[in-house]
Amino acid sequence: MRRREFITLLGGAAAAWPLAARAQQPAGRVYRVGYFATTSRERSLHLMKAFEEGLRSLGYRVGENVAIEYRFADGEMGRLSALATDLVRLGVDVIVAGNNTNTVAVMKVTTTIPIVVASSADPVSAGLVASLARPGGNVTGIAQDTGGEQHVKRLELVKDTLPNVSRVGVLWNPDFSPNPARLSSMQEAAPALGLTLVPAEARGLDALEQAFATMVKERTQALVVLSDGVLFNFRGQIGVMAIRDRLPAVAAAREYAETGFLLTYGIDLRDGFRRSAAFVDKIFKGAKPADLPIEQPTRFELVINLRTAKALGVIMPPALLARADQVLE
Template sequence: MKKFTKILMTGLLSAMLLASCGNSQQNTDSSNTGSGEAPSGAKKVGVIQLVEHEALDSSYNGFVEGLKEAGFNDGENLVIDFNNAQGDQSNTTTIAQKLKNDNPDLIFAIATPAAQAVANQTSEIPIVITSVTDPKVAGLVDSNEAPGGNVTGTSDLTPVEDQINLIKEILPEAKRLGVMYTSSEDNSILQAEMAKTAGEAAGFEVSEYTVSKTEDIMAVSQSAIGKVDAIYIPTDNLLAANMTAVSQITTPAKIPLIVGEKGMMEQGGLATKGIDYLELGKQTGAMAARILNGEKPADMPIEYQEESVLYVNQKVADELGITLPQSVLDQAK
């Protein structure tokens, strides 16, 4: 009997240790913060963010501000359950399942994989998204004009036409425009097509330069030398991560790079006219407030950034020997 009791106690202790390890692993994979128990009658919002990143963090902070401006204050009449997947796709699925089971009044999803994860889990709970370039292409809505389901929100599509026109303003004598992008990224293909259309409308002779892997970048950049007066690069993941490989070829050749977003300027981009992710988050928060007040996502078109911000890199301009027009400097942030 004593032997049996000892075995039983050992088994129970092992089970407790395994359970403890399982909980520890879950905490490592994703982070979760919330404002505690919901005050009586408060609305509940579950949040899933793909990864910690300046733009995505700003989107979330703006979202909270937008809700507050609409009368929803976290800890008062609102409870926010924030979850970060830490860039792990398996975590997005786990968090999405958790949020579905929690059944909040609304889910806020930041970035395409996060949005897809929760949309795959529920067609009933309202979902508001942001930092998704094209929700229709991502399979999240029937159309961007009429979502038709439980998903709506904001797109972070950059103002491509304005970016192309910025080239004309900075380089009025430029005639030949290269559009460089990754041929396997749907997001980049969409923006490249827009850039080609806008470039031709602006009077440029437009040529494409595509890459498919990191090893292609320097050779493709070199192939553009002598054939273009400027290069446009959209918000392309591969090229954004390897901007130095482009700029170390183009800058000595005095070819400016107009890029899709501010972060790409840190590694050689000359200028961009892009969106403000904090403001985009506020815009998304305002949409969420409308849903919490009774509107249906199906009837709310995807919204875009209402204003764009002009950024210039004076250091790169000096290296290129370009004098930025006063009209550009006056607008630049």
């Protein structure tokens, strides 16, 4: 959507808010939200806008009846503890965290301030909640996946797109706790697809060149990225490297396709951040995170970048193009 259209849409939505929604909040009360991202402000801007849009649809107006304290780690995991501590020190009413990593950082410094995670990965196994139905602590929110099925599906999409591929690189950050289980699921599924996986670790920007050198040396023919906050922040650099090394790349979120990946399959992150505002609203009204079930994904989107396909000389199967939710041309 173009920026002008986006602004017009927001203006129209604001005009259509029911008076009842605008009057929901107690007169004079200003709620305080902490917004905590492992990525940079620039890389998070569209997700911030989606969250604020969700708040507006529920009658909240930033600067009037809600204030948002933003904190960004810029992909530097060493900063998470200090940023989390700072938000807790401010005494915000609720903290919106983007993923598992910054959620864990906040959990280490508070057991009382509610935490809404907008895109959690297998939150039960990661120890964020006791169960999906009854989280049981101070964390609730939205799951982007609850197991390894999506990651196996991405391998299947690689094979559907490139039937002759046999060696696939897997770029992953071992510091992200769900990743070992994700990688294990993919390794178990790979033989049935006729694939050999070549894992390449990358904990940050400075490790990407070595990871790509490993995959090239191992003669990989395609690439799957296990997304986390760090690699999401550097998705643009990864996309450029993948095209440079002639590696058709696949990942979870459309944001990767928008920066040069061949295709993505996963949830709409913007929708997750927009929906997280409903959890914040319920908490403002007295609900406890322990009693708010984790919402699971109900829809996954397939995004294909035809510009990248042309650059790599990949002919996308017509059947796959017909299934795509969006084709970038």
